[in-house]
Amino acid sequence: MIESILQLIGRSQTFLIASHEGPDGDAIGSTLALTNMLRTMGKDVVAYNHDSAPLDYAFLPGFDTIVSTLDESATFDVGFVLDAGELSRAGSWIRERCQTLVNIDHHPYSEDFGDIYYVDTEACATGVLIYRLLHAAEQNISLDIATCIYTAILSDTGSFRYSNANPEAFQVSGEMVGIGVDPWSIASGLYESQEFERLRLLALSLPTLRTSDCGLYASIAVTLDMYKSAGSSEEHTDRFINYPRSIRGVEVAIFFRQLAEDSFKVGFRSKGNIDVGALARAMHGGGHHNAAGATVEGSLESVQEWVYARVAELIAELR
Numbered sequence: 001m002i003e004s005i006l007q008l009i010g011r012s013q014t015f016l017i018a019s020h021e022g023p024d025g026d027a028i029g030s031t032l033a034l035t036n037m038l039r040t041m042g043k044d045v046v047a048y049n050h051d052s053a054p055l056d057y058a059f060l061p062g063f064d065t066i067v068s069t070l071d072e073s074a075t076f077d078v079g080f081v082l083d084a085g086e087l088s089r090a091g092s093w094i095r096e097r098c099q100t101l102v103n104i105d106h107h108p109y110s111e112d113f114g115d116i117y118y119v120d121t122e123a124c125a126t127g128v129l130i131y132r133l134l135h136a137a138e139q140n141i142s143l144d145i146a147t148c149i150y151t152a153i154l155s156d157t158g159s160f161r162y163s164n165a166n167p168e169a170f171q172v173s174g175e176m177v178g179i180g181v182d183p184w185s186i187a188s189g190l191y192e193s194q195e196f197e198r199l200r201l202l203a204l205s206l207p208t209l210r211t212s213d214c215g216l217y218a219s220i221a222v223t224l225d226m227y228k229s230a231g232s233s234e235e236h237t238d239r240f241i242n243y244p245r246s247i248r249g250v251e252v253a254i255f256f257r258q259l260a261e262d263s264f265k266v267g268f269r270s271k272g273n274i275d276v277g278a279l280a281r282a283m284h285g286g287g288h289h290n291a292a293g294a295t296v297e298g299s300l301e302s303v304q305e306w307v308y309a310r311v312a313e314l315i316a317e318l319r
């Protein structure tokens, strides 16, 4: 698989690299690692994300070159869709714009789209799959590329805390540090460079923390009014769901994020024992074992009541 991707790169000149909407550190890190790799090889590359890249990742080399809109007529020899799970999360139109489509991913159930399907669910991050490409190409890994790969791994392993922090995660990260990546500078860029508005929003949101009677699940909520009071927006809600999840005994964390007057995005995170992908699918949403989501209509109170009741039933069924 890696060999055919390298051959494809060798005979192609123009590339589109895209990742899932609402991008995280792996989406942006792997996009920019591959972008930097191809640009070093003299290729023409457009790095794209529907939601552009959050400012949290502004320290990544190439960040400024990520676009969120494309020329109507732009076409490409090759489209890489990274870390997406489903093509629609990157942009269904990508298929028509690219002669050859490549899916590189580590999500379980990653949709089988693309002419080349390079999915390894054992990989801790899509970033290590890009590392494997570089390694197989025997290409020198620059500090710029190493920074992107390290960030992808750090982000998807929750700073090496999650169960996907496997030996390869440490091996590749160790190699990146050997190349010159400074772990503190990346950690401080990612976690200690918050905008004040984010903390103001968190302060408004924390009083909504709630746990179920059984203590197995807990939630937090953000409303449109809170955005207004805090002078903030959706982009500041990243990782809020970690607060209910961090409570002792909680297995499933729920995040109610208001989209419109009567509509909430309901995000789920599992500590590992309960398949929240199944919970979300039962609510017409989707996702995987540890992270999933659905959209539910109604007021905050009614959505909360309904979701709490459904989760109670589903957990009882799953156990």
Ligand SMILES: [Mn+2]
Residues within 6 Å of the ligand: 026, 027, 083, 106, 124, 125, 126, 156
């Ligand atoms: Mn990922």
